Amino acid sequence: MSASPVDELAAAVGRAVAAVGGDGVPVRLDRPADPEHGDYATAVALQLAKPLRAAPRDIAGRIAAAVASEHIASVEVAGPGFLNLRVSAAWYRAAVGRVLEQGPRYGSGAAARPQRVQVEYVSGNPTGPVTVATARNAAYGDSLARLFEFAGHDVGREYYFNDAGRQIDLFGESLRARARGEEPPADGYQGEYVAEVAAGLGLDPGADTAAWARAGTDAMIGRIRATLARFRCSFDTWFLERSLYESGAVGRAIERVTAGGHVYEADGAVWLRSTTFGDDKDRVLERTDGTFTYVAGDLAYIADKLERGFDTAVYVLGADHHGYIGRLKAAAEALGYDPDRIDVQIYQLVRLRDGKMSKRAGRIVTLDDLLDAIGVDAARFALVQRGHDQPIDLDLELLTTQNSENPVYYCQYAHARIAAILRRADGAAAQPDPSWQPEPAEAELVKALAEFPDLVAEAADRRGPHRIAGYAQETAKAFHQFYKQCKVIGAEPAVERSRLALCRATAQVMATALDLVGVEAPESM
């Protein structure tokens, strides 16, 4: 995909920089806060002062004199040596035209090196419904996958069900107890949904707990898939931990690390010497009683993923799983893989107004509850609009009672307003008119649209889909301001054509941005 409109400006400045001896120094353009500082500004002359051993203002003056582009109307030197650019009407026209030409592809293809990337996300135990706490994983992980795909990577989305281990036995015991009208074990599952699931299975209460567990997890998996589909999270593959044992993959993985000399026996158990690869401590693979640990499953799972041909395996995990990073990377390395192929993204936990949530405690606030209350769009936006490194406080009451003030509606409203304008217009202009001289509000909107490709690239690079949400808000704001200041229908014909083209371009970019965070762009509200 070609460079963004802003990249082309930077390239023009870059040629001037090279001409004054600063070859190879990247030119980064910023949008100055102060309009007096032009449309775009760069501090490249300040950075060149040392290597060129010259005064920044002198260098800036030489660069300014060397800049030549029909898209740059003026260049001036300011302050300690900043270069402030003003762009031409031709640039604004070209920027809008580019959006309309590329349509839904505008902003895509940012990946310098397209890869096969797997994003594994949500991945909970199939012993209870998806909670609001897990919802952040779903919203973040799905948006990240969309972002990777849009950037040009070949993405596989996977859910890993931990359907092996003691929690499954406990779930079976809890289900059977409820079916018999008894209380579940003290360390079992207490939630109300347990009785409901048990009643829906139609199993004989006398059946053994393994049968209950199997039927119960199958039922829960169905529910989880339905909830996630409702939340617009798509998965290509649903992976069962159980299958790693049934296929013998766990045994083969352990043989492999054993052959590599990374396994030893101690205290009657089999250990992985993961400390060799930077882990905090060695990990038990096979317990004294001969059963395998979760780590053994991880080991086999990593081998399975990477052997499927993914260059990178992304894990989306909550902050409480921080300790996983070292373990997973060590496991990959013990198997003989480059640990950099394991990309663990940790998101900070969602804190709710009335305390933490736990499946076993029974105080469940499910994702479905949240969706019933505020809808998919508001929920996805609320969960993805903050950086994943940032702990967020969710005030559910505020979200449910003040949903009209949720920023997501602000963005959607911009799209719906444009749709209303386009419905009233006779035919949509394919391009701005050559005579178009954008007014300030129009110019701001175009600059917002021009920024999109670079923003997508940065968001993908930093694994930060929240940047897209913030961008959607900024662009919506630029549109609402334009809308108040510039009449579209009924303006002079050339101006009307130009503004209709700008409206269409804005609608396109808003729709793309909202889609990247899993939010719909409505035609009317």
Added chain:
RNA sequence: GGGGGCGUAGCUCAGGGGAUAGAGCAGCAGCCUUCUAAGCUGACGGUCGCAGGUUCGAAUCCUGCCGCCCCCGCCA
């Protein structure tokens, strides 16, 4: 004790080497005979946790300290 994340406006949070630090919400003053007022305009609001360091320049990078959250199992 060890490790990780965070500390920015009254609240929730962007920004992560560039010029006078931003947005939303809350609160104040205005704007609907005009393409959707779920909107717009203006004013108010700051010791970017504290102290050092790096340099032309630090909210941003480094070190130390303080505070909050999470993790440190032959659970998964």
